[in-house]
Amino acid sequence: MLKLQNISKQFDGKSVLDHINLEIKTGEIVSLLGPSGSGKTTLLHIILGLTGINHGKIIFNDTDLSNVPMKDRGFNIVFQDYALFPHLNAYENIVYGLRNRKGSVSKEELQEYIDFLELTPHLKKRISELSGGQKQRVSIARTLVMKPKILLLDEPLSALDGVIKESIKERIKSIAREFKLTTIIVTHDPEEALTMSDKILIINQGNISQFGSPQEIINQPANDFVKEFILKQLEIKRENIYNLFGEKYA
Amino acid sequence: MPDVKPAMRVIYIPILLLFAAFLFLPLGMLFVRSFETADGINLSNYLTVLSNAELMKSFENSVKISGLTAVITTVLAFFLAYSIHCTRLYRPLKSVIKTGILIPMLLPTITFGFAIIYSFGNQGIITKIFGRNLFDIYGFNGLLIGYVIYTLPSAFLLINNSFKYMDKKFIIVSKLMGDGTIRSFLNTIIRPLSGTLGGAFVLSFILSFTDFGIPASVGGTYSVVATQLYQVMLGSIPDFNNGAVIAILMLIPVVFSVFLLNYLEKLNFHYDKFSDIELTQHKGRDICFGSISLLVLIGMFSVFAVMFIAPFLTSFPYDLSFTLKHFIDTFQSSDLTAVYKNSLFVALMTAVLGTFIAFSSAVLNVRTPLKGKSSMDVISMLTNTVPGMVLGLSYLLLFNGSSWKGTFAIIILCNMVHFFTTPYLMAKNSLSKMNPAWEITGILLGDSWIRTIYRVILPNSASTVIEMFSYYFINSMVTISGIIFLVTAQTTLVASKIKELQHFAKFNEIFILSLLIFFTNLIVKLLCDHYQKRQFKH
Numbered sequence: 001m002l003k004l005q006n007i008s009k010q011f012d013g014k015s016v017l018d019h020i021n022l023e024i025k026t027g028e029i030v031s032l033l034g035p036s037g038s039g040k041t042t043l044l045h046i047i048l049g050l051t052g053i054n055h056g057k058i059i060f061n062d063t064d065l066s067n068v069p070m071k072d073r074g075f076n077i078v079f080q081d082y083a084l085f086p087h088l089n090a091y092e093n094i095v096y097g098l099r100n101r102k103g104s105v106s107k108e109e110l111q112e113y114i115d116f117l118e119l120t121p122h123l124k125k126r127i128s129e130l131s132g133g134q135k136q137r138v139s140i141a142r143t144l145v146m147k148p149k150i151l152l153l154d155e156p157l158s159a160l161d162g163v164i165k166e167s168i169k170e171r172i173k174s175i176a177r178e179f180k181l182t183t184i185i186v187t188h189d190p191e192e193a194l195t196m197s198d199k200i201l202i203i204n205q206g207n208i209s210q211f212g213s214p215q216e217i218i219n220q221p222a223n224d225f226v227k228e229f230i231l232k233q234l235e236i237k238r239e240n241i242y243n244l245f246g247e248k249y250a
Numbered sequence: 251m252p253d254v255k256p257a258m259r260v261i262y263i264p265i266l267l268l269f270a271a272f273l274f275l276p277l278g279m280l281f282v283r284s285f286e287t288a289d290g291i292n293l294s295n296y297l298t299v300l301s302n303a304e305l306m307k308s309f310e311n312s313v314k315i316s317g318l319t320a321v322i323t324t325v326l327a328f329f330l331a332y333s334i335h336c337t338r339l340y341r342p343l344k345s346v347i348k349t350g351i352l353i354p355m356l357l358p359t360i361t362f363g364f365a366i367i368y369s370f371g372n373q374g375i376i377t378k379i380f381g382r383n384l385f386d387i388y389g390f391n392g393l394l395i396g397y398v399i400y401t402l403p404s405a406f407l408l409i410n411n412s413f414k415y416m417d418k419k420f421i422i423v424s425k426l427m428g429d430g431t432i433r434s435f436l437n438t439i440i441r442p443l444s445g446t447l448g449g450a451f452v453l454s455f456i457l458s459f460t461d462f463g464i465p466a467s468v469g470g471t472y473s474v475v476a477t478q479l480y481q482v483m484l485g486s487i488p489d490f491n492n493g494a495v496i497a498i499l500m501l502i503p504v505v506f507s508v509f510l511l512n513y514l515e516k517l518n519f520h521y522d523k524f525s526d527i528e529l530t531q532h533k534g535r536d537i538c539f540g541s542i543s544l545l546v547l548i549g550m551f552s553v554f555a556v557m558f559i560a561p562f563l564t565s566f567p568y569d570l571s572f573t574l575k576h577f578i579d580t581f582q583s584s585d586l587t588a589v590y591k592n593s594l595f596v597a598l599m600t601a602v603l604g605t606f607i608a609f610s611s612a613v614l615n616v617r618t619p620l621k622g623k624s625s626m627d628v629i630s631m632l633t634n635t636v637p638g639m640v641l642g643l644s645y646l647l648l649f650n651g652s653s654w655k656g657t658f659a660i661i662i663l664c665n666m667v668h669f670f671t672t673p674y675l676m677a678k679n680s681l682s683k684m685n686p687a688w689e690i691t692g693i694l695l696g697d698s699w700i701r702t703i704y705r706v707i708l709p710n711s712a713s714t715v716i717e718m719f720s721y722y723f724i725n726s727m728v729t730i731s732g733i734i735f736l737v738t739a740q741t742t743l744v745a746s747k748i749k750e751l752q753h754f755a756k757f758n759e760i761f762i763l764s765l766l767i768f769f770t771n772l773i774v775k776l777l778c779d780h781y782q783k784r785q786f787k788h
């Protein structure tokens with residue numbers, strides 16, 4: 001279980017996150033949803049340990065991690081642009097961290113990750129030869145072999161086109177289930193957030209607007225922001241789709 | 251950016267100390283010495299130098315000839331670059347122009363002078379061909395030819411690069427708008443290039459103003475600052491304090507020029523997108539520019555031709571029978587092979603250590619959050635400004651009494667600092683284009699920061715590192731102005747040996763040594779280019 005207690009963060013005196021309190025259960029998929037500049041990436045980096053906090057505590061399984069450096073926290077991230085190493089091929093990227101964790105992942109386990117992400121045909125390819133979706137799966141594989149205790153994803157879908165998007169969404173869900181991996185995903189698309197996660201954290205201007213399951217958010221929006229910005233977008237989408245396909249699909 | 255400051259400081263602090271000891275301290279010393287007299291610190295050295303008519307004349311001469319060189323070089327370099335980018339010359343011909351023009355970079359400038367003497371002098375090849383002396387070669391004319399050949403490659407590279415990033419679609423637009431040839435030329439070529447052309451002028455000026463090799467060989471009685479400085483420091487009555495003053499005075503126009511360069515940089519147009527377009531057919535244009543470029547190239551080659559011919563002849567120009575005797579003699583002379591080995595050693599060490607320092611400095615500046623990291627930029631500005639002769643002289647002043655005197659270490663350090671700017675900027679440019687999340691990713695995958703640099707950043711910079719290496723190597727191989735004050739009998743390098751051989755009129759040895767430098771540099775350059783290409787295939 002990951003607990004954030006009273007987290008505050010300022011950049012150059014300007015408050016970016018304000019008194020964030022949050023509990024995430026092991027194995028849950030949580031989306032961080034909010035408009036641009038609301039502090040989603042900052043919160044993700046705070047959990048990762050990349051960004052320090054001005055105030056508050058981060059507690060993971062009853063251990064206070066607030067002052068534990070990034071590399072000792074045991075969390076890992078997939079960056080939006082994947083940050084793959086172009087001088088290595090796909091396979092070499094995936095096993096990059098293994099030499100630092102000797103024995104933690106067996107040959108069979110490694111193969112299991114590769115199979116699961118359907119990367120076998122692409123292992124020998126250079127990074128520049130991979131498609132966006134393939135790059136992302138390599139990046140996820142590289143992170144998974146490190147057996148992170150929490151998997152963080154910053155806008156994993158925004159660089160992908162429609163069809164790939166759906167399959168990656170499914171994949172992320174099944175990774176979390178299969179490996180019982182707590183997963184935190186940043187997104188600014190309400191549809192994405194509500195269709196792929198167990199819980200959604202809606203942030204607005206550095207404050208939590210609402211934290212709850214998709215059902216709770218849809219049925220009991222906590223405030224005007226959730227109603228106006230989050231639900232409104234979904235309604236417009238629904239409207240557009242009705243107009244395209246006609247009432248019979250309603 | 252990852253926050254592992256202790257590891258970063260382990261690199262940062264030694265680099266700062268290095269530049270403190272081998273850049274700031276010597277320059278400070280130079281400054282102090284220029285004011286030091288028998289009766290304390292005062293301005294009398296400056297008064298002595300400024301009231302010395304001969305010295306003042308040499309300043310005037312330097313400014314005059316460097317200015318003229320800069321005009322000629324800029325015009326010629328523009329013609330060459332224009333031929334490459336804006337004409338439909340036969341492609342292989344363009345490649346020949348592009349590569350051929352860079353050849354002088356592989357030779358020490360002192361060789362240029364001797365090649366000129368052997369081509370245009372009383373007994374020179376070109377003189378023989380024409381049957382009479384075309385002009386007096388010692389002094390102004392010889393210097394001018396030498397300086398133009400020396401500065402042309404650098405000016406060409408600069409202009410050529412700007413042409414590459416110029417949007418040639420504007421040429422078509424201007425035509426469609428009904429502009430005449432002149433107007434179109436001014437608006438679409440000259441105006442966008444004005445910053446670069448100014449830059450090429452200033453660069454050529456600085457290079458000629460501070461070069462020592464050319465006036466040392468072909469200067470004759472036309473005295474310039476560089477030769478005056480040499481005489482004051484190492485002549486029959488050395489005067490270190492006056493030398494320091496001359497060095498400071500030499501620095502003034504250079505400092506001014508560097509500011510001008512930075513200003514001109516702002517004039518450059520920055521196209522975010524540029525497109526290549528089919529150039530219009532125009533026979534007259536192509537023939538005109540093609541022949542001018544070829545003439546420049548042939549002119550340059552004909553000056554150097556003698557270097558490749560004379561050492562193979564028994565006694566040029568009297569006995570023109572073929573012989574390998576001079577080569578065999580040179581290679582059997584343990585003296586000359588030792589000098590060549592010295593040069594090779596210095597160039598290799600400079601290239602390895604210099605690349606390491608320049609690359610580390612760039613990593614610190616571009617890829618760490620360290621406070622004060624931009625001091626690297628200040629250092630690079632400074633190393634760009636200080637001429638080799640001034641740097642070498644300041645080392646001489648600082649280390650003369652110490653055990654550093656006469657060591658290879660001091661020569662290598664001088665070269666590392668002297669040529670720091672370009673490799674540093676190369677590294678900075680390439681590092682700033684890399685994904686900023688790589689180091690964090692490496693650390694999350696269990697590597698330390700330094701290991702990530704080694705396993706990820708370095709391999710992805712391979713091509714740049716090779717280019718930096720080649721730059722350092724070739725420049726250390728050819729420089730004379732930087733090391734002329736630092737070599738001793740035990741640490742003689744090829745370039746300074748050539749200067750010595752001049753006194754004994756041993757031109758065959760001079761040319762053979764020059765050829766050695768030339769082919770060594772050529773091999774290093776070709777090898778580096780080859781490995782660089784392989785890297786790009788990633």
Ligand SMILES: Nc1ncnc2c1ncn2[C@@H]1O[C@H](COP(=O)(O)OP(=O)(O)OP(=O)(O)O)[C@@H](O)[C@H]1O
Pocket residue numbers: 011012016034035036037038039040041042043188
């Ligand atoms: N290193 C930094 N220094 C100063 N301000 C920062 C820094 N990083 C982020 N900020 C500011 O903090 C605020 C939140 O940024 P953050 O990147 O967390 O937003 P976000 O929700 O991820 O937005 P987006 O959807 O655009 O990615 C912004 O106003 C941003 O300008």
Ligand SMILES: [Mg+2]
Pocket residue numbers: 040041042
């Ligand atoms: Mg963000």
